[in-house]
Amino acid sequence: MIDHDSAYDGLIDEDSHGQWAFGTSFDDPLAGVDTTVPDDVDLKALAAYCLMLGDDALISAQRLTQWSTRAPELEEEVALANVGLDLLGQARLLLARAAAADSDTVPFISATSPVPAEDALAFFRDEGQFRNVRLCEIDNGDFAQSLVRLLIFSTWRLAIFDRLRSSRDPVLSAVAHKGIKELTYHRDYAARWVVTLGCGTEESKRRTVLALGRVYPYVAELFLPTTEEMSLAAVGVGVDPRDVREEFDSVLAQVLHAAEIEIPTGSSVGTVGGRGGRGGIHTESMGILLAAMQAVARAHPEGVW
Amino acid sequence: MTVMERSPREIAASVLDPEMPLLTLEDLGVLRDVTVAQDGTVVVTITPTYSGCPAMATMRDDIAHKLHDHGYVDVEIRTSLAPAWSSDWISEEGRRKLRETGYSVPRPARRRPTTGPIPLTLTVQPRTIACPQCGSLNTILKSEFGATLCKAQYHCSDCLEPFDHVKEI
Numbered sequence: 398m399i400d401h402d403s404a405y406d407g408l409i410d411e412d413s414h415g416q417w418a419f420g421t422s423f424d425d426p427l428a429g430v431d432t433t434v435p436d437d438v439d440l441k442a443l444a445a446y447c448l449m450l451g452d453d454a455l456i457s458a459q460r461l462t463q464w465s466t467r468a469p470e471l472e473e474e475v476a477l478a479n480v481g482l483d484l485l486g487q488a489r490l491l492l493a494r495a496a497a498a499d500s501d502t503v504p505f506i507s508a509t510s511p512v513p514a515e516d517a518l519a520f521f522r523d524e525g526q527f528r529n530v531r532l533c534e535i536d537n538g539d540f541a542q543s544l545v546r547l548l549i550f551s552t553w554r555l556a557i558f559d560r561l562r563s564s565r566d567p568v569l570s571a572v573a574h575k576g577i578k579e580l581t582y583h584r585d586y587a588a589r590w591v592v593t594l595g596c597g598t599e600e601s602k603r604r605t606v607l608a609l610g611r612v613y614p615y616v617a618e619l620f621l622p623t624t625e626e627m628s629l630a631a632v633g634v635g636v637d638p639r640d641v642r643e644e645f646d647s648v649l650a651q652v653l654h655a656a657e658i659e660i661p662t663g664s665s666v667g668t669v670g671g672r673g674g675r676g677g678i679h680t681e682s683m684g685i686l687l688a689a690m691q692a693v694a695r696a697h698p699e700g701v702w
Numbered sequence: 703m704t705v706m707e708r709s710p711r712e713i714a715a716s717v718l719d720p721e722m723p724l725l726t727l728e729d730l731g732v733l734r735d736v737t738v739a740q741d742g743t744v745v746v747t748i749t750p751t752y753s754g755c756p757a758m759a760t761m762r763d764d765i766a767h768k769l770h771d772h773g774y775v776d777v778e779i780r781t782s783l784a785p786a787w788s789s790d791w792i793s794e795e796g797r798r799k800l801r802e803t804g805y806s807v808p809r810p811a812r813r814r815p816t817t818g819p820i821p822l823t824l825t826v827q828p829r830t831i832a833c834p835q836c837g838s839l840n841t842i843l844k845s846e847f848g849a850t851l852c853k854a855q856y857h858c859s860d861c862l863e864p865f866d867h868v869k870e871i
Contacts, residue, residue: 426758426781427781428779428780428781429747429778429779429780429781429782430780430782430783472844472845472847472855473845475845475847475848475849476845476846476847479848480847482752482754482756482851483752483753483754484754485754486750486752486753486754486755487753487754489753489754490753490783555820556819559819559820567784568783570784571783571784571786572753574783574786575750575752575753575783575784575786575787576753577814577820578786578814578871579752581814582846584822585823585824586846586847588822588824589824589825589826592824647819648819648822651822652822652824655824
């Protein structure tokens with residue numbers, strides 16, 4: 398019998414599970430969670446919706462992680478990494494939910510692939526299959542730009558998750574109940590920084606105003622509903638993003654007022670034939686982000702340890 | 703036939719948290735339920751502290767191994783996401799161990815509105831935190847984020863020691 402209290406025994410454990418090298422050994426993050434969906438819910442739409450919410454979190458987490466080793470202060474590096482880890486956790490649950498609702502969403506790797514479904518979704522989809530809004534993928538820019546983006550993202554996502562608590566899908570409801578606790582302090586953290594920067598030095602203000610000017614054109618897309626969002630909102634499973642616009646505007650106005658910064662009035666980034674990030678149309682930044690995120694996993698798709 | 707000396711509940715409750723191994727999973731409040739099905743399968747339900755808690759896989763493995771080592775062959779570990787974990791679930795015993803190890807323990811978590819928008823908090827809500835080393839209330843919040851998702855970093859202005867505060871959530 399192996400004494401599992403000794404770390405060294407693990408090294409000679411011949412009863413290896415053969416876990417995929419790039420995921421965790423936690424085979425199903427939804428194990429034992431009630432995944433029953435009401436009969437009138439379209440599973441394909443539910444899967445697409447979970448991919449949208451999951452991809453928003455995954456891509457945001459990837460951007461936040463890029464601050465590791467290069468944030469202005471150690472405390473802020475730890476903070477940004479913590480926020481990224483929370484979002485990665487949300488992404489994992491949502492991508493697993495998407496795979497459980499519709500296995501057709503999961504890319505086929507090989508018949509012997511050890512890759513769990515949510516990891517296959519994260520590492521083996523191409524750019525056009527990602528459904529995140531473009532706000533999440535644009536470059537980090539400077540610290541001000543990353544914090545302005547985090548403020549906008551967490552304000553929007555918190556308002557949506559707040560409403561998702563009453564979703565008729567038990568998994569979405571549970572993810573939302575858990576997620577709002579996290580998103581609440583993400584938003585508070587980002588809002589405090591935006592106020593600090595806006596009311597700080599001339600230089601911090603200048604940079605924050607510039608940052609808002611770069612990020613704000615991606616706001617309109619957050620409130621363009623997809624057919625899946627509308628159909629799922631109609632049956633009490635999803636949220637129509639248009640319903641949170643007023644709350645979003647009010648929170649952002651409160652923060653920007655305190656930060657002594659005006660809301661930009663410039664035009665928004667357009668869509669291509671009506672499609673934006675949700676429709677698989679991404680910015681130039683996305684390919685570079687995905688290359689960094691996926692290259693190692695794709696080079697060793699069968700890697701186990 | 704193997705004689706089961708300890709109940710599955712006792713065994714699962716004694717598994718240590720991988721990130722704060724001074725606490726058991728029961729102390730931390732992540733162990734939600736232990737039942738034995740009719741066919742003898744031990745069903746253990748745990749809940750993550752935070753969505754991204756990286757210790758869940760290790761907790762799962764540790765519970766299964768410990769039960770196996772005590773003769774329970776069929777073990778199923780389930781995840782529960784709702785209700786979401788709260789620092790209020792850390793037991794009195796857990797709080798005592800945290801204090802003895804130099805952690806500052808969480809106060810009661812703030813209640814969130816069940817309906818209506820979640821209010822924005824633009825100023826840090828000051829906690830009155832006593833230094834776990836010297837008891838001084840003259841302490842400074844260094845960061846709301848720390849070495850694990852559940853901790854904030856503080857510094858004592860009297861004994862000059864840094865310490866971790868387990869956050870209210």
